[in-house]
Amino acid sequence: MKFAAITERLAGLGGAKWEIHNKARALGRQGRDIIELTIGEPDVPTPETLVTAAIDALARHRTGYSSGEGEPGLRAALAERYSQRNGRPITPDQVMCFPGTQTSLYAVMTGLVQSGDEVLVGDPMYATYEGVIRATGAKMVPVPLRPEHGFRMQASDIESRITPQSRVIFLNTPHNPTGSILTADDIKAIGALAIKHDLWIISDEVYEDLIFDGKPFTSPLSLPELADRVIVASSISKSHAAPGFRSGWCIGPQAFTTALLPLAETMLFGNQPFIADMTEQAIRDGSPVARGMCQRFAKRAQHLEKRLTTDTALTVHQPDAGMFALINVSATGMNGAEYALHLLEHGGVAVMPGASFGASLTNWVRVALTVDDTAFDSACDRIIQHAHALQMETA
Template sequence: MYHWSILSQQYPASSIRKMAKLARQFDDTIMLTMGEPNFETPDFIKQAGINAIKENRTHYGPNVGEEAFQQAVADKYKVLTKSSFSPNEVMASFGATEGILLVMMSILNAGDEVLIANPHYPNYLGQIMGLGAKVVQVPVYEGNQFKIQAEDIEAAITERTKLLIINSPNNPMGSILTQEEMEEIAAVADKYKVTILSDEVYESIMYDGQKHFSLFQIPGAKENHFVVNSFSKTYAMTGWRVGYVVGNAAAIERMAEFREGVGFCVPPFIQDAAAEALKSDQSIVKEYLKAYDRRRHVIVDGLNKISGFHCLKTEGAFYAFPNIQAFGKSSQDFALELLEETHVAMTPGSAFGSMGEGYLRISFAQSEEVLQEAVERIHQYVSETYPNIK
């Protein structure tokens, strides 16, 4: 090639995938890096997709999405928020990832500032950079139960701030925002006229009887803010690549125009399958949650029995974020050490921002048996190698 763009040279590579690549050198590696359910997509969803293909739902569809899909999402939010939602306030997207990008494209100009948590989901960075905007990271502390604070957000706002991204339940930290905390954050954003993008892809994975509080349960929030969601985690549909954006109708119409030049349309048969998932009785989602809860205890309780590991109880999503500062090593070095010595692959906390240093992110989307084996390997290695660690 004659030229590389500045973006291609500076685009942040995924440390999650880097660690996964390194892990492939061992035949018996236990992969706890990727945030992907080990469940298969439920048969009734697959059958809906098959039926749609047989019905020749394989042609171009509207940029914004199929009306039946839009209606199914709108109906979901009517029930959730007890307020009106119409199909033209919904756009189908290629997973939540594209939905996030389309929201940014509709809001940001070069030089605008976007507030994100630190630690954060790393894919936000590249999207912001690609639009010429600036990332401003808001520190999140273990002492606050890994919850972003409204006062820290307010302290980071400048006249250039146009967008705030929040993620609850949270990846990588496993924390959730309560109704009160969400309302405090929304009040700060509205005070300074900052748009919120609420990434709610883990909404169905919350423990100990806690219920998800969506940004759109705040009256009037949909007029100026956006919710992005996905079917990937809730219904084990990662490879289907289907999600959605919910927001005001004018913004959704503008995003559909961007879609024309990005991917034209989410395949209609995939939207049909996703709509069927939304219209179901959600019993499969409840079964998944029970399994994740058992897995949570295997990892969190197991790690807390290992000297040197200190892990808060995961509130939502399927990640543990243990503190490993007692070992006196960088999270990158310690993750590599554990990979080489135990063949358990985890992601260094530094992959999620500077505030992630001193932590590891562990996905417990694997089976209980696999997770138990991982804990036992780590426990044996640490007890033998660090006998005096506290």
């Protein structure tokens, strides 16, 4: 039997990138004591106010069909939020709602590119980006995010890779897995390239509310000169500790949302009204948990760097936002994949190989900052002990 070409384009993606995480879960089921630092799951439950809002909406029988664009109340709330944030008017007609950022990005990318087109995206990148691009038939063009630039995408690196087939610059700020934030100057330089070469800009901003204290944030949506070419995607998954509700959106030019509507209707014809009502409340009230998560994640990242720098040859990249830190493991003589497997089997700590996020992180691993302080400190102990054991083996 034959399958569609999309299955070949996506072969080897998806679950294959999470091999270490799945192995850690299997070992845990066998009774092994494993500390998981693989997935970016919020370290607090969804706020009770939002759970209650969803239940109340269910009680009001908000379970009928929705508009393909999303519920009017939610779209209005998002338009108000983004108008205030960006200092220019955003209308509800520029908003479309989807089940989570992932679905939003899939729809947006499908609406912008096709076979023969090219998408410029930072390397490293979130693990699903390659699939979102390749699903359309377009070619992914990695743009290296260099440690010496704080893992921030540089306009010069983008420009050297632009061809006549280029259609989209795909940004993620704040960035997963590096925790870097594009500066206002970065955004202006990238925006100038987009104008010069008539490119779209997609900006995944799901970590916007998890920026550590004192760090500024600029969205390309705030630049009036980019108004006709920027699409922002986000959700409440991280900001409101509500990943299981699958509630996201995109904001873009009205001409784009109008063109995308038939695709959205073909995919799922709107998200669930009771979840939309809960999300509207979340947007209007703001997050009661984001600030606490920011403080804890920043503290754990600093703790990780202090302990590993003091007691091992491993080096830690300090994030400015998000739920993760990166460790350079090249001092062990292993690449990130080899190290992650060895640490899991001999140290009882599960981390993500950097190569799961792109070739430029071959010698790195990603560490989630989302377990409680006691477990995180125990994980640091195990990483240090494991490093000492490796050093003795090679002495």
